[in-house]
Amino acid sequence: MRLINLKPGRPLAVFLALLPFALAFLAYAVASQIRLEANAADKLLPAPGTVWDTAVRLTTEGDRRTGRILFWHDTWASLQRLGLGIGISAGVGLIFGLLIGLLPLMRSFLAQFVAVLSMIPPLALLPILFIVFGLGELSKVVLIVIGTLPFLIRDLSQRVLDLPEELLVKAQTLGASSWVIAIRVALPQVMPRLIQSVRLSLGPAWLFLIAAEAIASDLGLGYRIFLVRRYLAMDVILTYVIWITILAFLIDWTLRWVSRRYFPWAGAGL
Amino acid sequence: MSFVSVRNVFQTYGRRPIIERVDLDVTEGEFISIVGASGCGKSTFLRLLLAQERPTRGEIRIADAPPASEPGLDRGVVFQRYSVFPHLTVRENIVAGEGFRRGWGRFFGAARRAALTRADDTLARIGLDHVAGHYPATLSGGMQQRLAIGQALAARPRVLLLDEPFGALDPGTRQSMHAFLTDLRTETGMTVFMVTHDLEEAFKLGDRVLVFDKPRWDPHDPDVNGATITYDFDARNGGIPFQTLEEKTHVLHPV
Numbered sequence: 001m002r003l004i005n006l007k008p009g010r011p012l013a014v015f016l017a018l019l020p021f022a023l024a025f026l027a028y029a030v031a032s033q034i035r036l037e038a039n040a041a042d043k044l045l046p047a048p049g050t051v052w053d054t055a056v057r058l059t060t061e062g063d064r065r066t067g068r069i070l071f072w073h074d075t076w077a078s079l080q081r082l083g084l085g086i087g088i089s090a091g092v093g094l095i096f097g098l099l100i101g102l103l104p105l106m107r108s109f110l111a112q113f114v115a116v117l118s119m120i121p122p123l124a125l126l127p128i129l130f131i132v133f134g135l136g137e138l139s140k141v142v143l144i145v146i147g148t149l150p151f152l153i154r155d156l157s158q159r160v161l162d163l164p165e166e167l168l169v170k171a172q173t174l175g176a177s178s179w180v181i182a183i184r185v186a187l188p189q190v191m192p193r194l195i196q197s198v199r200l201s202l203g204p205a206w207l208f209l210i211a212a213e214a215i216a217s218d219l220g221l222g223y224r225i226f227l228v229r230r231y232l233a234m235d236v237i238l239t240y241v242i243w244i245t246i247l248a249f250l251i252d253w254t255l256r257w258v259s260r261r262y263f264p265w266a267g268a269g270l
Numbered sequence: 271m272s273f274v275s276v277r278n279v280f281q282t283y284g285r286r287p288i289i290e291r292v293d294l295d296v297t298e299g300e301f302i303s304i305v306g307a308s309g310c311g312k313s314t315f316l317r318l319l320l321a322q323e324r325p326t327r328g329e330i331r332i333a334d335a336p337p338a339s340e341p342g343l344d345r346g347v348v349f350q351r352y353s354v355f356p357h358l359t360v361r362e363n364i365v366a367g368e369g370f371r372r373g374w375g376r377f378f379g380a381a382r383r384a385a386l387t388r389a390d391d392t393l394a395r396i397g398l399d400h401v402a403g404h405y406p407a408t409l410s411g412g413m414q415q416r417l418a419i420g421q422a423l424a425a426r427p428r429v430l431l432l433d434e435p436f437g438a439l440d441p442g443t444r445q446s447m448h449a450f451l452t453d454l455r456t457e458t459g460m461t462v463f464m465v466t467h468d469l470e471e472a473f474k475l476g477d478r479v480l481v482f483d484k485p486r487w488d489p490h491d492p493d494v495n496g497a498t499i500t501y502d503f504d505a506r507n508g509g510i511p512f513q514t515l516e517e518k519t520h521v522l523h524p525v
């Protein structure tokens with residue numbers, strides 16, 4: 001039988017999906033074991049048990065000075081910044097995507113401008129943002145917005161342009177105004193795509209968030225990682241990295257669920 | 271007095287003429303079938319009738335109104351594909367036929383309930399009441415086209431334009447769609463233009479059958495000439511075999 005026709009059954013599929021995780025964990029455990037045997041005080045690859053203990057301590061025990069559990073405060077602060085940044089990007093991106101995609105006048109006016117803007121490396125603007133908006137929350141949110149917005153606008157406007165001409169003509173023959181075509185034809189049809197684009201933007205958004213937090217902050221997941229780096233606290237860093245990965249995965253999974261749940265007509269493209 | 275009048279219409283894309291010197295008069299309620307070779311400009315002519323495009327020369331008037339500059343309520347259309355809104359259920363698609371012209375593109379309150387009732391009546395008539403809550407993607411091709419026609423008619427256009435509406439259907443479904451369309455037409459008395467590749471269908475449904483073709487053929491450069499109406503058959507009485515040539519055409523006569 002040809003390799004392309006060999007399909008795994010359900011149990012095998014689950015096994016295969018879990019296998020790389022198990023292998024990665026095993027590789028880490030073995031490497032850590034070898035290093036710790038050579039030098040029991042080695043900090044670079046703490047034993048999985050140590051990382052687990054640290055994780056439990058971080059998530060349950062309060063700070064000695066203030067009694068706050070910093071882990072959750074960090075998480076909350078970062079999620080707020082991320083949510084705000086991505087939310088603003090999605091909203092603004094949707095509006096401009098529709099305007100550029102539907103209105104030829106807007107397209108002539110803005111499409112090239114957005115294309116050029118999207119070439120600016122956002123991190124290069126970070127110092128400017130700190131100067132203009134200060135070191136507070138605003139500059140971090142603005143960095144996420146600047147980093148993700150041009151992509152969202154271009155992606156969504158292209159998606160609007162890809163709508164079959166037939167549908168737009170059809171709507172006009174039913175007497176729809178430009179406004180009605182925007183909210184009743186184009187908007188609902190790009191919503192699944194918006195969720196898709198936001199999912200794609202989340203990677204860069206985390207990048208910008210952690211970069212901004214690492215440079216100027218007193219709370220946040222990225223801030224904490226870069227703080228404990230000074231003490232070479234690998235167990236703390238690993239806990240935070242795993243936690244960020246889990247958060248990112250959960251957000252992605254939720255968005256996919258929302259998209260399937262609320263846009264069933266969009267079919268398998270999601 | 272003619273209802274649809276096409277006067278000396280030319281359409282050129284770039285430097286390439288697609289249709290030229292098209293003249294046509296259609297009285298209200300006539301069913302016009304349009305046939306012709308692939309790529310000769312039938313869809314282009316339909317787009318001109320729809321006012322989706324403006325002709326390079328000449329003008330098209332419906333009911334003596336000035337030539338339209340964009341598609342509107344008076345002309346309904348059914349394309350071969352993408353004719354219904356994929357994000358609306360079957361029922362909502364029908365409601366859209368009446369609702370899209372409103373400020374927010376929808377009905378509210380009592381008006382909405384009334385529109386839903388009317389939509390259910392329409393669905394029962396076009397035989398789609400059992401799938402009212404489904405999305406179009408789950409429907410068969412024939413059902414989708416029936417929905418598209420029902421939706422176009424819900425807007426009560428004066429002229430209905432059909433571009434190969436049954437092109438993708440199997441012969442059986444096609445027959446039932448013919449019956450369906452004939453019924454609707456006797457009910458509404460609309461003027462219909464239908465492009466088709468099926469000559470039998472053209473003669474069966476149409477009152478007139480127009481043939482689009484190039485009247486002059488340049489063997490060195492087939493693209494220099496556009497197509498026009500070369501035959502205009504009277505297709506009433508089953509069409510065959512008692513043809514009467516209706517008006518002056520650009521038919522080639524051997525010299």
Ligand SMILES: Nc1ncnc2c1ncn2[C@@H]1O[C@H](COP(=O)(O)OP(=O)(O)OP(=O)(O)O)[C@@H](O)[C@H]1O
Pocket residue numbers: 283288306307308309310311312313314315
């Ligand atoms: N927007 C356009 N720009 C340039 N050329 C076009 C455009 N639309 C159509 N054409 C050309 O015009 C010619 C006629 O196209 P049209 O779609 O009207 O043909 P048709 O008779 O409907 O063919 P078919 O039977 O295959 O549907 C084709 O050669 C096509 O390439």
Ligand SMILES: [Mg+2]
Pocket residue numbers: 312313314433
């Ligand atoms: Mg065509």
